[in-house]
Amino acid sequence: xxxxxxxxxxxxxxxxxxxxxxxxxxxxxxxxxxxxxxxxxxxxxxxxxxxxxxxxxxxxxxxxxxxxxxxxxxxxxxxxxxxxxxxxxxxxxxxxxxxxxxxxxxxxxxxxxxxxxxxxxxxxxxxxxxxxxxxxxxxxxxxxxxxxxxxxxxxxxxxxxxxxxxxxxxxxxxxxxxxxxxxxxxxxxxxxxxxxxxxxxxxxxxxxxxxxxxxxxxxx
Amino acid sequence: xxxxxxxxxxxxxxxxxxxxxxxxxxxxxxxxxxxxxxxxxxxxxxxxxxxxxxxxxxxxxxxxxxxxxxxxxxxxxxxxxxxxxxxxxxxxxxxxxxxxxxxxxxxxxxxxxxxxxxxxxxxxxxxxxxxxxxxxxxxxxxxxxxxxxxxxxxxxxxxxxxxxxxxxxxxxxxxxxxxxxxxxxxxxxxxxxxxxxxxxxxxxxxxxxxxxxxxxxxxxxxxxxxxxxxxxxxxxxxxxxxxxxxxxxxxxxxxxxxxxxxxxxxxxxxxxxxxxxxxxxxxxxxxxxxxxxxxxxxxxxxxxxxxxxxxxxxxxxxxxxxxxxxxxxxxxxxxxxxxx
Numbered sequence: 017x018x019x020x021x022x023x024x025x026x027x028x029x030x031x032x033x034x035x036x037x038x039x040x041x042x043x044x045x046x047x048x049x050x051x052x053x054x055x056x057x058x059x060x061x062x063x064x065x066x067x068x069x070x071x072x073x074x075x076x077x078x079x080x081x082x083x084x085x086x087x088x089x090x091x092x093x094x095x096x097x098x099x100x101x102x103x104x105x106x107x108x109x110x111x112x113x114x115x116x117x118x119x120x121x122x123x124x125x126x127x128x129x130x131x132x133x134x135x136x137x138x139x140x141x142x143x144x145x146x147x148x149x150x151x152x153x154x155x156x157x158x159x160x161x162x163x164x165x166x167x168x169x170x171x172x173x174x175x176x177x178x179x180x181x182x183x184x185x186x187x188x189x190x191x192x193x194x195x196x197x198x199x200x201x202x203x204x205x206x207x208x209x210x211x212x213x214x215x216x217x218x219x220x221x222x223x224x225x226x227x228x229x230x231x232x233x234x235x236x
Numbered sequence: 237x238x239x240x241x242x243x244x245x246x247x248x249x250x251x252x253x254x255x256x257x258x259x260x261x262x263x264x265x266x267x268x269x270x271x272x273x274x275x276x277x278x279x280x281x282x283x284x285x286x287x288x289x290x291x292x293x294x295x296x297x298x299x300x301x302x303x304x305x306x307x308x309x310x311x312x313x314x315x316x317x318x319x320x321x322x323x324x325x326x327x328x329x330x331x332x333x334x335x336x337x338x339x340x341x342x343x344x345x346x347x348x349x350x351x352x353x354x355x356x357x358x359x360x361x362x363x364x365x366x367x368x369x370x371x372x373x374x375x376x377x378x379x380x381x382x383x384x385x386x387x388x389x390x391x392x393x394x395x396x397x398x399x400x401x402x403x404x405x406x407x408x409x410x411x412x413x414x415x416x417x418x419x420x421x422x423x424x425x426x427x428x429x430x431x432x433x434x435x436x437x438x439x440x441x442x443x444x445x446x447x448x449x450x451x452x453x454x455x456x457x458x459x460x461x462x463x464x465x466x467x468x469x470x471x472x473x474x475x476x477x478x479x480x481x482x483x484x485x486x487x488x489x490x491x492x493x494x495x496x497x498x499x500x501x502x503x504x505x506x507x508x509x510x511x512x513x514x515x516x517x518x519x520x521x522x523x524x525x526x527x528x529x530x531x532x533x534x535x536x537x538x539x540x541x542x543x544x545x546x547x548x549x550x551x552x553x554x555x556x557x558x559x560x561x562x563x564x565x566x567x568x569x570x571x572x573x574x575x576x
Contacts, residue, residue: 033411073408074408074410093408094407114398115397115407117394155397155398199391215391
């Protein structure tokens with residue numbers, strides 16, 4: 017940990033390789049590691065909060081997502097886990113056919129998770145029941161976002177999908193095509209549109225209502 | 237006549253044909269299924285094999301590459317031995333080949349005579365290419381596989397996720413520990429050590445297969461190749477993932493061991509390993525008549541040339557029974573002359 021004023025190191029903890037972004041929510045720091053451990057720390061002292069880390073045999077890739085007393089995390093083991101935010105115990109898990117890498121998103125008690133098998137999965141946060149599965153054309157590395165009443169997902173070949181969160185069906189006439197590889201998570205902008213950054217640095221916005229694409233030109 | 241290995245390459249065509257036909261069938265099937273045959277047949281199995289071999293070597297991916305190379309070379313050892321024997325047999329018939337080239341000006345007739353000699357000596361010229369084909373095929377497939385497995389980019393990992401078979405034991409190995417000794421298996425070795433090792437080992441391996449009795453023109457070509465190929469590989473390795481270089485070095489070491497097995501102690505000769513000039517021919521010690529005859533090459537008959545060629549080969553092929561017999565006969569002839 018670094019002091020935000022001076023940049024000096026205030027605490028240090030070796031946890032192994034970490035590919036995901038650590039997250040601080042309600043004064044707790046959650047770190048998922050490539051060694052398959054999810055650990056909760058006190059951000060000030062880096063003292064562990066749980067008796068033992070939540071541990072699996074394969075690497076954890078998704079950013080830990082704390083919501084409603086659970087922390088969602090998934091990875092190479094093809095499982096998405098809900099872990100009790102207080103104790104670190106597993107609450108439920110859902111299997112995919114490939115890796116979970118995109119950041120999961122939660123809206124109205126439903127988890128929307130993308131999988132590298134080329135799918136978006138809706139899961140009941142409370143029970144872990146799978147509600148629906150939407151198949152994309154190619155694998156999905158980027159996480160989904162919820163915007164304009166739709167679940168927006170983009171696959172690694174740049175097909176953008178607007179999915180009805182109730183039915184799991186494509187809401188638009190067809191996927192909007194960027195025709196560029198997209199691996200980064202999309203972002204929800206203040207005006208309600210969704211920003212997508214493709215490989216190579218091109219930036220696009222998508223209108224969630226109809227999937228209309230706008231290319232953002234960055235000068236300089 | 238020089239003794240060639242009668243079995244060399246004899247079983248080559250059917251086995252090679254079966255392999256080629258099987259590969260062709262598999263390619264057609266994958267194409268019909270709309271899958272990339274190159275990926276399905278080579279790259280993906282290779283990626284999974286490398287990840288699997290990562291387990292017994294304690295997660296050291298560099299060691300997994302070495303283990304993979306050793307296993308591959310052991311599996312293909314019949315091809316390697318056949319290639320070396322074929323090369324040796326080709327070396328042994330060089331005097332006859334040269335004689336045919338001198339004797340027959342008509343290309344068709346020359347070719348017929350060549351085929352006849354190959355058949356008599358059990359040589360299949362194509363038999364030399366199968367191990368090389370396998371080695372180069374693996375070289376390029378490994379290059380492609382490493383670009384995915386240790387590419388170090390999110391894109392390469394997404395690619396791995398699509399190529400790795402759905403077994404937890406394989407999935408748990410990702411990400412691979414790509415640091416090995418001073419190298420990063422996914423990056424080119426900028427210390428120049430590995431490219432130099434590739435160059436030196438390839439050079440030594442090339443020197444093993446030099447044909448001692450070849451025509452001056454052929455020898456010149458061989459000399460050029462012994463330098464050209466290693467130099468090319470040094471520059472190529474400078475731009476390839478280190479894992480490919482490690483494969484090449486280990487493979488070359490294996491080839492050197494196989495050459496020792498087939499050629500015997502000959503490969504330990506400095507003259508064979510280094511670009512030293514050929515040894516000065518010993519002064520003839522026979523009667524004056526013999527010396528004159530040796531000096532007049534134009535007057536030589538075919539048996540004379542064959543006998544001379546056999547004598548040259550004695551320096552390099554001490555283990556061939558027919559040569560041993562020929563040498564014994566030569567000694568007997570000398571004794572007879574002395575008695576006279």
